[in-house]
Amino acid sequence: MSSKENGSGKRAPAAGSPRTPGRAHPVTLREVAEAAGVSTATVSLVVNKKKDARIAEETRQRVEDAIRTLGYRPNAMAKTLVSGTSRFIGLVADGVATTPFAGQIIHGAQDEAWKHGYALLIANTEGNGELEQDAIQMMLEYKVRGILYSTWFHRQTDIPAPLREADFVLVNCFSAEPGARAVVPDEIQGGRSATEILLRHGHHRIAFINATIPAPAKDGRLLGYREALEEAGIPFDPELVMEAYPDQEGGYRATGELLKHGATAVYCYNDRMAMGLYDGLREHGLSIPDDIAVVGFDNQEVIAAHLRPPLSTVALPHYELGVAGVRMLLGLDSPAEAVAKMHCPAVERTSVRAPAHA
Amino acid sequence: MSSKENGSGKRAPAAGSPRTPGRAHPVTLREVAEAAGVSTATVSLVVNKKKDARIAEETRQRVEDAIRTLGYRPNAMAKTLVSGTSRFIGLVADGVATTPFAGQIIHGAQDEAWKHGYALLIANTEGNGELEQDAIQMMLEYKVRGILYSTWFHRQTDIPAPLREADFVLVNCFSAEPGARAVVPDEIQGGRSATEILLRHGHHRIAFINATIPAPAKDGRLLGYREALEEAGIPFDPELVMEAYPDQEGGYRATGELLKHGATAVYCYNDRMAMGLYDGLREHGLSIPDDIAVVGFDNQEVIAAHLRPPLSTVALPHYELGVAGVRMLLGLDSPAEAVAKMHCPAVERTSVRAPAHA
DNA sequence: CTGAAAGCGCTAACAC
DNA sequence: GTGTTAGCGCTTTCAG
Numbered sequence: 001m002s003s004k005e006n007g008s009g010k011r012a013p014a015a016g017s018p019r020t021p022g023r024a025h026p027v028t029l030r031e032v033a034e035a036a037g038v039s040t041a042t043v044s045l046v047v048n049k050k051k052d053a054r055i056a057e058e059t060r061q062r063v064e065d066a067i068r069t070l071g072y073r074p075n076a077m078a079k080t081l082v083s084g085t086s087r088f089i090g091l092v093a094d095g096v097a098t099t100p101f102a103g104q105i106i107h108g109a110q111d112e113a114w115k116h117g118y119a120l121l122i123a124n125t126e127g128n129g130e131l132e133q134d135a136i137q138m139m140l141e142y143k144v145r146g147i148l149y150s151t152w153f154h155r156q157t158d159i160p161a162p163l164r165e166a167d168f169v170l171v172n173c174f175s176a177e178p179g180a181r182a183v184v185p186d187e188i189q190g191g192r193s194a195t196e197i198l199l200r201h202g203h204h205r206i207a208f209i210n211a212t213i214p215a216p217a218k219d220g221r222l223l224g225y226r227e228a229l230e231e232a233g234i235p236f237d238p239e240l241v242m243e244a245y246p247d248q249e250g251g252y253r254a255t256g257e258l259l260k261h262g263a264t265a266v267y268c269y270n271d272r273m274a275m276g277l278y279d280g281l282r283e284h285g286l287s288i289p290d291d292i293a294v295v296g297f298d299n300q301e302v303i304a305a306h307l308r309p310p311l312s313t314v315a316l317p318h319y320e321l322g323v324a325g326v327r328m329l330l331g332l333d334s335p336a337e338a339v340a341k342m343h344c345p346a347v348e349r350t351s352v353r354a355p356a357h358a
Numbered sequence: 359m360s361s362k363e364n365g366s367g368k369r370a371p372a373a374g375s376p377r378t379p380g381r382a383h384p385v386t387l388r389e390v391a392e393a394a395g396v397s398t399a400t401v402s403l404v405v406n407k408k409k410d411a412r413i414a415e416e417t418r419q420r421v422e423d424a425i426r427t428l429g430y431r432p433n434a435m436a437k438t439l440v441s442g443t444s445r446f447i448g449l450v451a452d453g454v455a456t457t458p459f460a461g462q463i464i465h466g467a468q469d470e471a472w473k474h475g476y477a478l479l480i481a482n483t484e485g486n487g488e489l490e491q492d493a494i495q496m497m498l499e500y501k502v503r504g505i506l507y508s509t510w511f512h513r514q515t516d517i518p519a520p521l522r523e524a525d526f527v528l529v530n531c532f533s534a535e536p537g538a539r540a541v542v543p544d545e546i547q548g549g550r551s552a553t554e555i556l557l558r559h560g561h562h563r564i565a566f567i568n569a570t571i572p573a574p575a576k577d578g579r580l581l582g583y584r585e586a587l588e589e590a591g592i593p594f595d596p597e598l599v600m601e602a603y604p605d606q607e608g609g610y611r612a613t614g615e616l617l618k619h620g621a622t623a624v625y626c627y628n629d630r631m632a633m634g635l636y637d638g639l640r641e642h643g644l645s646i647p648d649d650i651a652v653v654g655f656d657n658q659e660v661i662a663a664h665l666r667p668p669l670s671t672v673a674l675p676h677y678e679l680g681v682a683g684v685r686m687l688l689g690l691d692s693p694a695e696a697v698a699k700m701h702c703p704a705v706e707r708t709s710v711r712a713p714a715h716a
Numbered sequence: 717c718t719g720a721a722a723g724c725g726c727t728a729a730c731a732c
Numbered sequence: 733g734t735g736t737t738a739g740c741g742c743t744t745t746c747a748g
Contacts, residue, residue, distance in 0.1 A: 076499040078741035100458035141434040248664035306606035436725035
């Protein structure tokens, strides 16, 4: 964290601030105490609404009036200094920017943290290791309650050394180290759910366009597909599984291969591939869902909800990942596994219908 | 900020932490001083690398060794308490979640803040006024250097009362109050740029599908369109301007109307509408860009870069908004206007070509 | 029921 | 060159 600064420190010339009328220095506890004619201890007690402290109703009134008229606001830094640990939870992310998803992790973490009186201190590292170290150091210096270390796509990760000095949990990633707490999406169940959407509509020849890129998602989503098939008593046909680069172009290019094997339905590794596939299918004069049913994965809102027809898919529970991350950090839930797998809910839209000949 | 807590406060049972071996309490400055056989003042001086303090090289070494072996880490809270203001910049957003864009604002703000030694304290309010108040209060209590108040889409906003107690700047929004500092995208220039892409390719009959929803973007993008036309000496034809709900469905439904007026090119209020329009045009057997050229607005990556053909559009400078916001807050740039308009750069892809008969 | 006083970890005069 | 000391604003025994 470099430090150079030339700011004026001046306030914006906004309309007269209602509270601190002309005061340069913020109001302190002591000042409130003097104004109310009590000691700082007493003020502290009423400010913090200590249950066991018996304050005369009359005194409390006097103090509260003083607080109001002076516009007193507690200094969280001083509080923290005394208590030794702040009400901050750090969130280190490798990409808030890169993806619409990271935002949801932040959102979930923030909501849950807030609920328990914590604020989020965030650092976006965009994959820069040095920055990451610095960010963690900084959080440590601010005495954060703990750190959420998150990645924008589900993957294995190394635990940066300084992270160990804090209470931490990995979010959307996991470590090879046993015992390292983590929360990740349940890719297998997600793959099962995606396949089941199709199965439920009566499809038997279901193709799966997997990603070419190795990742827990690649393995998990395939495994889920196989499990669902097996449970439905449908033999696994390797011909129906193909691979493509996991974006629109990949999906588009996979169209030809897909059409060779007489599938009546296809489950795509992600929504972006499904989007490309839509174009490819259309060019072949095929209509969705009448000629072929499609499901995606990720529930990437901008895409899935607005394709024609809207895409049935399985959602990656990013918001829940954030929530679960802070709950685990704070030790709010019963002590289950070290790594929690979050459910990926199916979200059905209209890209699936029973096969024509069924 | 409610406060209830039952966390265990235990650390994750990770591998032995390298630094603080078994220590319950973090290492303090005083301890380093004792270990090095110097006073706390001296340690403070070397820790902060004070230029003017003359420390004997030998002493400095001794101190640095002590720091290293003890694994000392400064307590930022104590520092802040002394100095009166923290190295935090608050960022209040009404929707990190709702959109892929907000992430970019955060990203820009964080990068720039970090560059100047500040960390970001963020609060997502999702439009909840009470939460917003609380968030600002909290930031005030943590003595933030200032607050960035941002909205996920460009609009006018009211300044929440507590915000006035801080140094603040509005990001992606603005206030009716004169003097309130703000940074917003330059919609007019953006509209001009979008239109100019089409003009440059030789189009004369350029339709504009505007949004139905009132917003600075609606007015600005239209105005930019008119300016570009005028500058090109092309008379404004009201028939070529239509309105639709600003999403895929809106764009799709606008197709029929669009086709009535012999436009060879169309500029859409946003990329989502363009996406819908692509489908509509395709159903009419029209091809892009041969039969009709299309440009969007927003540069919503997932969409624009991956439509077939990839969509030429104008980017909303969210990252830059974040950067400019902290620069303005910190008073880093020359004292220009109270509200800065950020440039919206054209990003050309392949959805535009010269008109057929040209 | 309330006040006095001792710090939390660090910085900044001001001595020596 | 380096040590002493007085707080920063607050919480928390411990007296009374």
